[in-house]
Amino acid sequence: MKPAGLRLALPRLDRLQPDAVAAYAVLAGGQWQPGQASLAEIARRYGMLRAEAVLHPESCALVAVSMPPLPEKRRRAAVTGEVEALALGPVESLALAYGPRQADGAVPLAWLPQQALQTAMAQLRAIGLRLQALYPAPFFLPVQGPAPAMIQVDGWQMVRTGTASGLVLPPGAPLPAEAAAAAMPPPALCWSGPAPGWSLPVPGAHAGRPAARWGLAAALLAGAMLAWLGGLSLQAARLATHGKALQDHMRARVQDVFPELPIVVNPLQQARQQREARLAGASEEAGEPDFARMLRAASASLDGLQGQVQTLRYQDGVLFIGLRGGPPPSESQAAAVAERAQAAGLSIAPHAGGWQVHARQESLAARPAAGQGNGASRTGR
Known part of the structure; x- marks a missing residue:
């Protein structure tokens, strides 16, 4: 025995x-x-x-x-x-x-x-x-x-x-x-x-008997780490959901207050610019900054733009719209966009993963050159 x-x-x-x-x-x-x-x-x-x-x-x-x-x-x-x-x-x-x-x-x-x-x-x-x-x-x-x-x-x-x-x-x-x-x-x-x-x-x-003691300690430590990581992941998910909800709420509020904005990419910056324009007494037409007018007209000419914009960059009278991805437009799609843009006094062409927009020469001669030479950049979040 x-x-x-x-x-x-x-x-x-x-x-x-x-x-x-x-x-x-x-x-x-x-x-x-x-x-x-x-x-x-x-x-x-x-x-x-x-x-x-x-x-x-x-x-x-x-x-x-x-x-x-x-x-x-x-x-x-x-x-x-x-x-x-x-x-x-x-x-x-x-x-x-x-x-x-x-x-x-x-x-x-x-x-x-x-x-x-x-x-x-x-x-x-x-x-x-x-x-x-x-x-x-x-x-x-x-x-x-x-x-x-x-x-x-x-x-x-x-x-x-x-x-x-x-x-x-x-x-x-x-x-x-x-x-x-x-x-x-x-x-x-x-x-x-x-x-x-x-x-x-x-x-x-x-x-x-070190193995038994250290084995128990390791098991307890592993359990504590798993619980901590689980709590951390849950908190991160909650924060991400809260951040997205807050961003969506800010976009909706800016669009409610400034309905002339066709797309809201950076709510805080765009709201500040619109407020400054209104305080300066700018009208919705003659005094409207070129960037806002060009963006509104481009939004009307481009189908499915909402939710796809990654970046906006405006420099020297040219608006660059960067998209989040997807295949480039076909020649027929680009021609249809250019035709619609021409009616709005714009010239729109595909450019480096997005679109390049600028006012046609006859449109520039008919409107004030307010905002020319000023650069602005916006990045989607």
Whole structure:
């Protein structure tokens, strides 16, 4: 049956080598199956499993101190003060962990040198073992009711007094009262205890699963980007629709106010020009600017001009009308346009994707040359 988990009892941290022998157990079929092998062999067989470990009792201190009920922030400060007094050194150099306050007010504390822990974790990763959790020595033992579970390792006595609490006693030390009835469980049960719910800090605990973490982050980022792009496209479409509606409204208003304009390409500019002409007292005929008169007459001579004009350019009495595209006019179409334009006193001929319009000489002699020499350019939007 395929193993589902790995538990290790580490040797002393100063003896961590690939060939160091360690006790271990693998979870298979709901049972922990114990064994012994070198760390390198354990890594070869089970390095892909989720691994957790207990420290050798000589590598990590484990004590219980009595504390009143405190908020988490104040409890952290109280724990730091207790460890500083017990460790006889600065806590900044220690890897520190503590468990929940027990019913009797005791809080379990554990610590070891930070540098020793970092070195050990780096050595285990180099061997091929990546720990997800690291506990003090007793916390793989079962929790078996009123009689605590106890084992000995290298003369040290390890007692698990509860799910989150335990004791580590040096060789020769008497058992305290709460551990007086401790009993050694069968070997198969020595690895079966529940996790205590708190762990010493493990550098790189999730380094073995970057793909899952980054895959989720990438998926969330991609979803956010798609939502943002969708919103941006919707907003752009709304703005385009609003802009076109506004442009159409402006053209309609200009044509309502200045009905003499046959085509409105640039509403603002054409409205300004018509307003200035009216303020100057220009009449609709004699005083009408050549550009407006020529444009009106050209519109009457050219079929289907509305909506097809791309540019208008008026220079030195010549009007150039650029269209948006389409095939050039045939000779018969050009001749028909020229005939209609002649009746209006204009000369119209195809020119560079559009039409070129200018007044016939006899028409120029009969009308004032107002606006000659002034250039104007309009571009369709």
